[in-house]
Amino acid sequence: MFDVVGDGLLVADAASWVRQRHVAATVFGNPSFRSFVLSTMARQTARLLVPFLDHAAAAASPDGFEIEEVFMRYSLDVSYASAFAADLDTLSVAAASAPVPLVGQATRVASEAALFRHIVPAWWWRLMRWLNVGTERRLAEAKAVLDEFVYREIANRKSQSLGVASGRRGGGSDLLSLYMAWPRDPGVTERQRDQFLRDSAVGYMFAAKDLIVAALTWFFYILCTHPHHHRHGHRRGEHAVFDSDALQPASYLHAAVLETLRLFPPAPFEEKEAVGDDVLPDGTKVAKGTRVIFCIYAMGRIEEMWGSDCHEFRPERWLSDVGRVRHEPSHKFAVFNCGPRSCLGKNLGLSNIKIAAAAILHNFQVELVDGHAVEPQDSVVLHTKNGIRVRIKRRKAA
Numbered sequence: 179m180f181d182v183v184g185d186g187l188l189v190a191d192a193a194s195w196v197r198q199r200h201v202a203a204t205v206f207g208n209p210s211f212r213s214f215v216l217s218t219m220a221r222q223t224a225r226l227l228v229p230f231l232d233h234a235a236a237a238a239s240p241d242g243f244e245i246e247e248v249f250m251r252y253s254l255d256v257s258y259a260s261a262f263a264a265d266l267d268t269l270s271v272a273a274a275s276a277p278v279p280l281v282g283q284a285t286r287v288a289s290e291a292a293l294f295r296h297i298v299p300a301w302w303w304r305l306m307r308w309l310n311v312g313t314e315r316r317l318a319e320a321k322a323v324l325d326e327f328v329y330r331e332i333a334n335r336k337s338q339s340l341g342v343a344s345g346r347r348g349g350g351s352d353l354l355s356l357y358m359a360w361p362r363d364p365g366v367t368e369r370q371r372d373q374f375l376r377d378s379a380v381g382y383m384f385a386a387k388d389l390i391v392a393a394l395t396w397f398f399y400i401l402c403t404h405p406h407h408h409r410h411g412h413r414r415g416e417h418a419v420f421d422s423d424a425l426q427p428a429s430y431l432h433a434a435v436l437e438t439l440r441l442f443p444p445a446p447f448e449e450k451e452a453v454g455d456d457v458l459p460d461g462t463k464v465a466k467g468t469r470v471i472f473c474i475y476a477m478g479r480i481e482e483m484w485g486s487d488c489h490e491f492r493p494e495r496w497l498s499d500v501g502r503v504r505h506e507p508s509h510k511f512a513v514f515n516c517g518p519r520s521c522l523g524k525n526l527g528l529s530n531i532k533i534a535a536a537a538i539l540h541n542f543q544v545e546l547v548d549g550h551a552v553e554p555q556d557s558v559v560l561h562t563k564n565g566i567r568v569r570i571k572r573r574k575a576a
């Protein structure tokens with residue numbers, strides 16, 4: 179279903195998954211990787227996102243601009259720099275009038291094709307793949323773009339000393355450097371090793387990039403449609419951007435992000451296949467080989483789980499009496515999945531959403547352009563179909 183990520187962690191099973199999860203958990207648990215990624219998020223927010231929005235505010239177009247594409251470029255610039263320790267700068271003011279680079283679009287195209295494969299019978303999409311038409315043709319093109327792009331990065335890195343991004347930003351703490359530094363198992367050929375690096379880097383782009391885009395897009399959609407939830411004082415200083423440490427005490431922001439994810443989970447459904455006969459806790463029998471699809475979007479809106487106000491946006495439900503963020507078990511709030519396959523980037527992802535959101539809320543006022551229909555796209559990622567058009571104004575300094 180999701181062969182665009184090769185045999186990587188996101189789709190691996192059994193022994194292969196155990197091996198890859200161990201490598202990924204070690205990389206994600208590495209303090210220098212975490213601090214490199216967190217500082218990359220704040221850096222790209224300060225040097226790309228805020229100046230771009232400043233430029234849009236100065237242009238003051240009455241038709242506004244489409245903000246999901248801005249988040250697409252921003253998230254591409256963050257994930258690319260975190261994975262490869264170099265800057266693509268697709269959101270620089272100069273580059274932003276050019277179309278989103280193909281590599282940025284490729285993950286989105288592949289996610290749409292993956293949903294299509296879930297909807298139609300397997301023989302249907304396999305025939306389309308053989309004929310190279312429709313979503314299957316677009317998927318094949320997207321895969322070719324990703325392959326070309328990532329294999330070129332790997333080759334470049336190999337031609338540098340030791341394969342580590344020593345001369346680059348981050349001093350070897352980026353994803354590719356850490357994966358390349360992992361000892362090669364005996365019996366693994368150079369080609370297999372390159373494929374493992376490719377699958378890991380492409381999987382990272384899938385895991386880290388578009389889900390952040392969807393989260394930020396719906397976050398601003400909700401805030402624009404619930405303006406009384408904006409809580410801010412006066413802006414101080416130019417281009418203020420807060421890093422993840424500074425945002426640690428911001429419980430209301432954290433609660434608002436969790437509440438957005440409950441109502442608009444970026445990965446709206448999950449799929450698993452039973453490896454043996456099983457019985458679910460409610461007594462439902464599941465035969466070996468059955469595919470079970472659970473809808474995380476629906477789970478966030480079930481009255482028995484979240485109360486009679488489950489359709490309302492109410493960040494307060496996440497806050498205790500003393501204003502601390504309440505923990506919800508992951509089998510209830512399954513946005514990051516639960517169990518051994520749960521998201522490895524949960525904290526990094528939440529930090530990224532908060533860093534971008536805080537920078538925007540602190541520096542700008544955002545409002546929706548009237549008459550622009552906002553609805554979800556058919557995809558395995560909860561993108562919007564036609565984007566979200568907004569107008570933006572710079573907040574006045576105190």
Ligand code: HEM
Binds near residue numbers: 189393519521527
């Ligand atoms: C709002 C943002 C995010 C959401 C909602 C999210 C959600 C998820 C979900 C539902 C899964 C389980 C996929 C499955 O097995 O079916 C997952 C896995 C994963 N996520 Fe995230 N994720 C987010 C951000 C990130 C970020 C920023 C990173 C990396 C920095 C990341 C890294 C991963 C990895 C590596 C896995 C694979 C775990 C495994 O299969 O063992 N995620 N994520």
